[in-house]
Amino acid sequence: MRVAVLGVGLMGGSVALAARRREGVRVLGWDRDPAAVEQALAAGVIDDVAPGIPAIGAFAPDVVVVAVPLAALTATVAAACAAVAGTEAIVTDVGSTKAEVVAAAPTEVFVGGHPLAGAETAGVAHARADLFDGATWYLTPTAASSGVGYERLHRFVTSLGAAPVAIDAAAHDRLMAAVSHLPHVLANVMVQQAAAALGGETLPATGPSFRDATRVAGANPLLWGQIYAANAAAIGVQLDETIAALQDVRGRLHDLEAWQAEAQQLRRALLEVGFDGGPQQELRVSVPNVPGVVADLALTLGHAGINISDMSLAPSPDRQTGEVGLWVAAADAERARQLITAKDLPVT
Amino acid sequence: MRVAVLGVGLMGGSVALAARRREGVRVLGWDRDPAAVEQALAAGVIDDVAPGIPAIGAFAPDVVVVAVPLAALTATVAAACAAVAGTEAIVTDVGSTKAEVVAAAPTEVFVGGHPLAGAETAGVAHARADLFDGATWYLTPTAASSGVGYERLHRFVTSLGAAPVAIDAAAHDRLMAAVSHLPHVLANVMVQQAAAALGGETLPATGPSFRDATRVAGANPLLWGQIYAANAAAIGVQLDETIAALQDVRGRLHDLEAWQAEAQQLRRALLEVGFDGGPQQELRVSVPNVPGVVADLALTLGHAGINISDMSLAPSPDRQTGEVGLWVAAADAERARQLITAKDLPVT
Numbered sequence: 001m002r003v004a005v006l007g008v009g010l011m012g013g014s015v016a017l018a019a020r021r022r023e024g025v026r027v028l029g030w031d032r033d034p035a036a037v038e039q040a041l042a043a044g045v046i047d048d049v050a051p052g053i054p055a056i057g058a059f060a061p062d063v064v065v066v067a068v069p070l071a072a073l074t075a076t077v078a079a080a081c082a083a084v085a086g087t088e089a090i091v092t093d094v095g096s097t098k099a100e101v102v103a104a105a106p107t108e109v110f111v112g113g114h115p116l117a118g119a120e121t122a123g124v125a126h127a128r129a130d131l132f133d134g135a136t137w138y139l140t141p142t143a144a145s146s147g148v149g150y151e152r153l154h155r156f157v158t159s160l161g162a163a164p165v166a167i168d169a170a171a172h173d174r175l176m177a178a179v180s181h182l183p184h185v186l187a188n189v190m191v192q193q194a195a196a197a198l199g200g201e202t203l204p205a206t207g208p209s210f211r212d213a214t215r216v217a218g219a220n221p222l223l224w225g226q227i228y229a230a231n232a233a234a235i236g237v238q239l240d241e242t243i244a245a246l247q248d249v250r251g252r253l254h255d256l257e258a259w260q261a262e263a264q265q266l267r268r269a270l271l272e273v274g275f276d277g278g279p280q281q282e283l284r285v286s287v288p289n290v291p292g293v294v295a296d297l298a299l300t301l302g303h304a305g306i307n308i309s310d311m312s313l314a315p316s317p318d319r320q321t322g323e324v325g326l327w328v329a330a331a332d333a334e335r336a337r338q339l340i341t342a343k344d345l346p347v348t
Numbered sequence: 349m350r351v352a353v354l355g356v357g358l359m360g361g362s363v364a365l366a367a368r369r370r371e372g373v374r375v376l377g378w379d380r381d382p383a384a385v386e387q388a389l390a391a392g393v394i395d396d397v398a399p400g401i402p403a404i405g406a407f408a409p410d411v412v413v414v415a416v417p418l419a420a421l422t423a424t425v426a427a428a429c430a431a432v433a434g435t436e437a438i439v440t441d442v443g444s445t446k447a448e449v450v451a452a453a454p455t456e457v458f459v460g461g462h463p464l465a466g467a468e469t470a471g472v473a474h475a476r477a478d479l480f481d482g483a484t485w486y487l488t489p490t491a492a493s494s495g496v497g498y499e500r501l502h503r504f505v506t507s508l509g510a511a512p513v514a515i516d517a518a519a520h521d522r523l524m525a526a527v528s529h530l531p532h533v534l535a536n537v538m539v540q541q542a543a544a545a546l547g548g549e550t551l552p553a554t555g556p557s558f559r560d561a562t563r564v565a566g567a568n569p570l571l572w573g574q575i576y577a578a579n580a581a582a583i584g585v586q587l588d589e590t591i592a593a594l595q596d597v598r599g600r601l602h603d604l605e606a607w608q609a610e611a612q613q614l615r616r617a618l619l620e621v622g623f624d625g626g627p628q629q630e631l632r633v634s635v636p637n638v639p640g641v642v643a644d645l646a647l648t649l650g651h652a653g654i655n656i657s658d659m660s661l662a663p664s665p666d667r668q669t670g671e672v673g674l675w676v677a678a679a680d681a682e683r684a685r686q687l688i689t690a691k692d693l694p695v696t
Contacts, residue, residue, distance in 0.1 A: 126634055126694055178545030183561040186534050188611035189593045193586060195614045197526030211619060212560045213531040215673075218612025225605025232601035238541060239598045243591050245537045250587045253580035257573025263536035264566025266543045271559060286474060294646050294656070308642070325563075346474055 003156075004028045004061040004089075006053060006076055008040040011094045011118060012067030013127025016045050018160040021129055028059045032068070040124045053079040057087065063156050065113075066093040070226035074104045081109045090149035096176065097230040098140045098169040111153055112140035112169055114176075115162055122220070133161035140169040170234075177234035182242065184224060185235070187217035281333040285324045286346045294324060300339050306332040351504075352376045352409040352437075354401060354424055356388040359442045359466060360415030361475025364393050366508040369477055376407045380416070388472045401427040405435065411504050413461075414441040418574035422452045429457045438497035444524065445579040446488045446517040459501055460488035460517055462524075463510055470568070481509035488517040518582075525582035530590065532572060533583070535565035629681040633672045634694045642672060648687050654680040 003019050005012045008031045016027040029046035030053060031037040040046050050056050053076070056064065064084060068076045073095050080091050092113040095101055102112045117135040137157045141150050157164040167175075191214050228235060249256065271280070287293050301308055308326050328336050337347050351367050353360045356379045364375040377394035378401060379385040388394050398404050401424070404412065412432060416424045421443050428439050440461040443449055450460045465483040485505045489498050505512040515523075539562050576583060597604065619628070635641050649656055656674050676684050685695050 126696070128634065130636070175545055179542045179558050182541060183538055183558055185594070185597055186538065187561065188608065189590055189597075190531055190534065191611050191614045191618060192593065193530060193589060194527045194618060196589075197523055197586075198618070209564045210527050210531055212563045213535060214615055214619075215560045216557045217615040218608055218610070221605050221608035221612060224608045225603075228604045228608075229602040235601055236598055238545075239594050241541060241544075242537055243594050243598075245540065246533070246587050246591050246594075249533055249537075250584055250591075253583055254577040255573075256576045257569050260536065260566055260572045260576075261569035262566070263539050264569060266539045267562055267565040270539060270542060270546070271562075286476065298642050298646065348474075 001025045001063075001156075002028070002059060002061045004030070004050065004056040004059055004064045004080075005046065006030050006056075006064065006066045006080055007032070007068035008037050008046060008124050009067065010122050010124065010126050010131075011115070012065065013040055013045045013124035014117075014129070014131035015065050015067060015094070015160065016040070017127055017129035018132055019156075020047075022159060028056060028061065030056065032072070036124060040127075043124065045124060045127055054083050056080065057083045060087060061089050062152060064089055064091040066091065066095075069223070070095050070097065070230050073101050073230075077101055077105045077110060081106050084109065088148075090146070090153050092139070092153055095230070096180075096227050098138070098172045099233075100230050102140055102142065102169040107142050107144040108146055109149070111145055111150055113153070113157070114138040114140075114172065115157075117162070122223075130161065135162045137162035137164050138167050138172050139164050140172055141166060142169075173231050173234040174237070177231055177238045181227060181231055181235050182238040184216050184219060185228075185239070186242070187214045190214050191217040280327045281330045283326045283328065283333060283336060283340065284348045285326065285340055287324050296343075297324065297326070297340065297345075300343070301326070301328070301336055304335065304339055306336050306339075349373045349411075349504075349507075350376070350407060350409045352378070352398065352404040352407055352412045352428075353394065354378045354404075354412065354414045354428055355380070355416035356385050356394060356472050357415065358470050358472065358474050358479075359463070360413065361388055361393045361472035362465075362477070362479035363413050363415060363442070363508065364388070365475055365477035366480055367504075368395075370507060376404060376409065378404065380420070384472060388475075391472065393472060393475060402431050404428065405431045405433075408435060409437050410500060412437055412439040414439065414443075417571070418443050418445065418578045421449050421578075425449055425453045425458060429454050432457065436496075438494070438501050440487070440501055443578070444528075444575050446486070446520045447581075448578050450488055450490065450517040455490050455492040456494055457497070459493055459498055461501070461505070462486040462488075462520065463505075465510070470571075478509065480505075483510045485510035485512050486515050486520050487512050488520055489514055490517075521579050521582040522585070525579055525586045529575060529579055529583050530586040532564050532567060533576075533587070534590075535562045538562050539565040628675045629678045631674045631676065631681060631684060631688065632696045633674065633688055635672050644691075645672065645674070645688065645693075648691070649674070649676070649684055652683065652687055654684050654687075 001024060003025060005016050005027055008029045016029065019025045020027055027046045028048045028050050029037050029040050030050040037049050041049055050059065061084065064080050066073065066077050066080055073093060077091060077093055084091065091110045093101060094113055094115055096114060098112045098114060115132050115135050115137040117132050139153060139157065154164045298308060306328055308328060340347050349372060351373060353364050353375055356377045364377060367373045368375055375394045376396045376398050377385050377388050378398040385397050389397055398407065409432065412428050414421065414425050414428055421441060425439060425441055432439065439458045441449060442461055442463055444462060446460045446462060463480055463483050463485040465480050487501060487505065502512045633645065646656060654676055656676060688695050
């Protein structure tokens with residue numbers, strides 16, 4: 001198996017490392033930044049360096065993975081498709097939006113992709129062979145896609161440790177607009193509203209809700225500026241619906257208890273059973289925040305074989321006490337509750 | 349010092365416990381629910397039970413703290429003020445919104461209050477003597493407030509472990525609308541948009557951003573229905589500004605990089621220097637999520653005397669690897685980075 005990776009950063013580097021876990025895989029790397037690709041070679045992330053995109057044709061790759069920034073994606077995919085034209089190579093990408101690149105690329109050579117993995121951190125230094133283990137990896141074939149090429153790509157994504165899921169490119173972009181892009185826009189707006197309301201005063205210690213709600217505010221401006229642009233149509237629809245929802249709420253602020261309860265049901269339905277790995281349940285624990293309490297909780301559950309899939313620590317304003325939220329498998333929840341209660345910590 | 353607490357739940361019970369840490373303080377409790385107040389007496393949270401609000405006058409309290417739900421607040425404050433009319437008692441409350449109750453109560457007897465502490469959990473069983481330690485506790489005196497009464501209330505709040513901060517009631521409500529009430533509304537909207545976009549499919553494993561963004565969605569419908577209603581005017585202004593901001597963004601989705609960068613700056617300014625306890629810095633650590641890694645990180649920093657003031661754990665979809673966000677004092681950040689790097693874990 002021969003793989004060409006165009007763009008050797010966190011994502012491209014992790015594709016290379018994940019692919020090379022298997023015997024007989026060779027990875028050729030190219031990057032717009034010669035220093036980045038030399039760093040990847042020196043670190044053993046890739047086997048060889050391509051001097052330019054046209055040179056990947058001579059490497060005779062089975063799969064070409066384009067992992068460049070969204071703004072350069074369409075042009076790089078076009079160059080990659082041209083470089084391997086007439087060969088059996090299948091070209092794919094890892095961009096966060098799909099409709100634009102799929103519409104621009106030749107469908108017989110290219111199938112779009114989007115692994116739901118990554119991190120705020122960037123750069124090949126953070127690349128990891130296990131980045132995609134267990135991750136959903138969307139693939140966006142069209143009715144005209146080559147069956148042979150798609151099958152090879154499906155096997156390749158599986159070999160990286162991920163779970164390929166076929167989805168229409170437009171449906172993918174609508175879904176991401178709702179569960180990822182809209183939340184990023186709203187986080188920014190919340191930060192701006194708070195800054196305006198504070199007028200230069202310091203933020204009062206309102207607990208963790210504001211921090212959680214705005215955790216992604218201002219995330220990587222270069223990346224997100226490109227995501228908003230690439231998915232403008234689907235985000236526009238989400239914004240229209242959000243504006244309509246806010247106008248509705250605006251008109252009945254004295255009558256929102258049922259609306260709040262409905263949101264509670266929806267969140268439970270989405271989060272408690274929605275993740276891979278089966279139903280999850282959240283335990284909230286009131287803790288004295290003395291050094292070691294959180295570690296002790298984690299160790300206690302760890303020793304009992306109970307995995308903490310998500311954790312939040314909500315310190316009191318003096319940071320001496322607080323509330324810890326722990327998400328565990330529903331099947332483990334009662335056992336976790338007993339272990340924690342045995343430490344005289346109240347659980348709800 | 350004699351304190352009457354009306355409404356003995358999480359907040360009222362914690363006021364009682366915090367006050368009784370000091371010698372010579374006696375606490376009289378009343379609750380609409382006779383079982384709750386008997387439970388509080390049996391648990392040693394209060395010293396005595398008042399059979400009704402009028403009976404608190406005979407107790408000759410120095411301070412009366414009204415800690416009932418918002419929907420009952422104005423009526424209960426009025427009854428408390430009537431019960432202690434003609435005495436030296438000062439009456440206050442712990443409600444999340446202030447303009448309504450302040451406007452309705454007699455200003456010579458009543459000064460509004462709002463401690464920034466609490467938890468999603470409710471009920472006297474979760475009451476803690478240290479709930480208010482270090483917390484900002486807003487007080488909303490007016491120009492007509494009794495100086496003697498305000499000074500006593502200030503000392504009382506300080507004795508509970510909190511830091512009293514005087515603020516105009518309307519300014520308080522505007523501030524809370526921006527940093528707390530609006531984020532709750534938007535969390536609900538995000539959950540509804542996601543549910544609609546998914547159309548019954550399970551939520552893809554998009555990482556923790558959606559979970560963080562919607563953590564408060566549907567929080568306690570009874571409480572929040574009352575908060576939205578009580579602060580409808582200020583929340584309405586925030587919603588109008590949010591709608592305008594979203595319409596602006598809607599019009600320039602292809603040109604948002606600078607807007608994203610501005611949000612990044614604003615968030616840093618708000619969060620990294622805004623909390624009590626001095627400047628904070630976030631470290632992001634890529635970790636294999638084997639049992640014990642998070643605990644090991646927490647223990648390592650704890651042993652070095654470095655306090656983790658906020659923590660987020662972003663698992664990869666298979667829950668085997670992930671990224672941990674740790675907020676520590678800026679002065680400790682470099683030392684923390686060295687300790688973590690020494691474990692071969694990449695930090696940014």
